[in-house]
Amino acid sequence: GAVVSQHPSRVICKSGTSVKIECRSLDFQATTMFWYRQFPKQSLMLMATSNEGSKATYEQGVEKDKFLINHASLTLSTLTVTSAHPEDSSFYICSAERTGLDTEAFFGQGTRLTVV
């Protein structure tokens, strides 16, 4: 299957700082990528849909000024958690959509963010 790489896998940051998470499709181009958040023992919640060359579409309740998404190329989307607080600590997962005869979304390995 196709490969989506997410970096970093783990990050610890101080409260008030910003953290950038990268999501790369390594062997295909992805016009659309998705960012999810997963709380412990909970399901994945879609935060936003990232569209190459245009603004991201955020789900209801997700602060777009806090979770900045940039999709500047067909292989890279970034999520920046700005002014992070302990309640932002979570597992963030991206997926990239490979379109074609059999459209499928491939997931990155996730990023464990801990804000102290």
Added chain:
Amino acid sequence: AQSVTQPDIHITVSEGASLELRCNYSYGATPYLFWYVQSPGQGLQLLLKYFSGDTLVQGIKGFEAEFKRSQSSFNLRKPSVHWSDAAEYFCAVGARGYSTLTFGKGTMLLVSP
């Protein structure tokens, strides 16, 4: 609004025994259904998906799932579980585009010797 219910939070199965993970969904239109597996600290891997056609879907790693419209269910099965199958399993429903995926809360599968 669409929703997915996975009624079992944890399931323990003996190695070599059969497995069935339950998934019920609520969706206003024809659903597209997915099963994903997540190992600890890892991303999700697609096991199988149902878009249309044969209601019994074969996936990777020996898994299969059956779509039953009358029961709004899409249960995942495997005839013989291996220790490496221990992981968390998520059922998801959506439209053809992946932006509309809604996930269940997951079922943690434990495999005993």
